Amino acid sequence: MSIQWGTPVARGVLATTIIGSGMAMLDGTVVNVALPTIGKELGASVAGLQWILDGYMLSLASLILIAGSLGDRYGRRRVYIIGVIWFGLASLLCGVAPTTGLLVAARVLQGIGGALLTPGSLAILQSSFDRADRARAIGAWSGLGGIAAAIGPLVGGLLVQAWSWRLAFLINLPIAVVTVWLSLKYVPESRDDQMRGHPDVVSSALGAIGLAGLTAALVEGPVRGAADPVVLVAGVLGVAGLAGFVWLQHRSTDPLVPPDMFRDRTFTLANGLTFVVYTALGGVMMLMVLQLQVSLGYSPTAAGISGLPITIIMLLTSSWSGKLASRIGPKLQLVIGPMIIAVAMLLYMRIAPGASYLTEVLPAVIVFGIGLTCVVAPVTATVLAAAEDRHAGVASGVNNAIARTGGLLAVAVLPAVAGLTGEAYTDPAALTSAWRTSLMICATLAVAGGLIALGVRNDVLKAPASVTPAEAPAPGDCIHCGVEGPPTHIKPATRGSQGAARG
Known part of the structure; x- marks a missing residue:
């Protein structure tokens, strides 16, 4: 349907x-x-x-x-x-x-x-x-x-x-x-009719152990330290589990995550863009709340409300952004969007002790919202469109897992890389210095996301051109659904046909 x-x-x-x-x-x-x-x-x-x-x-x-x-x-x-x-x-x-x-x-x-x-x-x-x-x-x-x-x-x-x-x-x-x-x-209801039998229990277990171990290491790392036995064991289990999972997917005749999906350049690049951009977003969103409260003296409620324009912008424009990507192709938005996010991160560098909401915070927040609108819906639509429709669920699962891993990685690693260790986050001067360093790192990641998008196929969201009766079908193929059998259809498929025709 x-x-x-x-x-x-x-x-x-x-x-x-x-x-x-x-x-x-x-x-x-x-x-x-x-x-x-x-x-x-x-x-x-x-x-x-x-x-x-x-x-x-x-x-x-x-x-x-x-x-x-x-x-x-x-x-x-x-x-x-x-x-x-x-x-x-x-x-x-x-x-x-x-x-x-x-x-x-x-x-x-x-x-x-x-x-x-x-x-x-x-x-x-x-x-x-x-x-x-x-x-x-x-x-x-x-x-x-x-x-x-x-x-x-x-x-x-x-x-x-x-x-x-x-x-x-x-x-x-x-x-x-x-x-x-x-x-x-x-x-x-919809499903992949080519999947048969029960899912591979071993692959399922390895995938769960791998993602659980990686998540646990990223979550506990900032609290316990990278050398803590719990973090080390979780990290080793995560890497080993995911390595075993990938190995089994290549050997399985009915894999949970078909490796063929990653042979599509657009699917792989769009997920790569997702990883670097969501890593950048995770770092900025975490430190933004701290910077507003510690360095600018905002209450927790005020810090939360300060980002409300981002939500308003996305609410008003996300559907339009998706529609535009369908009409002109997603590449332009996927290249420009991360660049706009990078500009917003440079504007965020002006948010320091004494900064005004109207002149420093709000302009950066608005530019950030515009950048997100350009990226979020088109990259999600691109990932799903680059996979076969029958793999819609696993494609969504892959993209979700990659986005979450990127966000967790930012929270775990970015503060330490920026020099924000121990109780330094309570000192406005130290926090502001780490904030600016983090923004430069995240802006670089966002730019990298835009460059990755240059390799994305621009026609990925467009429906395949309908075959008209004037075109000669292959012998034995239905001219509308391509399956073996007599060509029973005599009129071209249209948007109103609901895709219900069968060969």
Whole structure:
């Protein structure tokens, strides 16, 4: 089934994917705000509070790649619904957890649900929408979905003040119910019909161990130090697990992540762009909050609100950006967008003690938002379009895993590279010096992303040209779907044909 933009079904599918993935995004920022209250009520240690965050991140990151493959194999709508229900039930367990240990366990379960639904939302858009409308749909998803992350701190504060931190988790239950209802009503089922049997358990385990080990090393490295045994063991397991996973994928006749996907230059380059740009974004977004609070004296709420123009810009322009990429090709935006982000990072260097929001912070934030609009929807659409439609789930999982790894790498490595060690982050002068060094590094990464995009195929988002009856089909091929058999169709395929014709 091919859904066209502007129809009731299209709006229903968009609402389903935005609400479901937005629930996971909202949960992350809401929990951050509720963390101090959770620690006070449950008597949690600092390590306990860290694991309330890291337990979720670890299970999500380790399973997101496998979850995308499960959607392709067993049905994208089915796995998405399972993920939403799982996330909702785990949220209930979080909301009633009486101890820190049980809350951490529930958060790990919640991460599993997040892994099942996160790549599924994009895979559903890619497999459901007409090819000409996919980039626009992904743009709307990224713009509207970003609101959830932006309003998280505000919603978290209101929920905690209204009753308890437990409400920050329980709010997911009605959202999950609405998402499941919308899924059953509007979302068509789709899968990769060429996948047979059960997924490779060994490959699945190695992939999960590899991503979990890498994530654990990146998360714990800044806290424990690179030489800590936990960090070293996690890093070794991560590298060994991923190496074993890649080796098995090349030998398997039915791999979880088909190596052929990476033979497509555009798929590989677009994922490379994703890695370097999201590494840059992760570093800037983390240090920006610190710089505003420590060096400029902003409150946590004011620091969060200062970035609101980015969300507004993406909300208003992301769908348009996706539509433009479909019309002219994504290359121009993927080259210029990272360059604009690099310019924004240079403007961010003016944010120092005594800086004004209107003259220093706001201009940089606006340029940053414009750069993100140019990049986010087009690069996501490009990654998905460069893979075969039947691999939509695993392509989304790969891109999600790469983006998260880039963000985690920035948080783990950038402060140390910039000289921000120990308690230096509490000193405005030391923090500002590290802030400026980090911005130069991140601007360089962003420029590298733009240069990588020069190799991207510019026609990747365009639908293949329809074959007309005047063109001679190959003997025995249907002129519209290319399969063996008598050419039963006599009229050319059009956008209105819904892709339903069969040979």
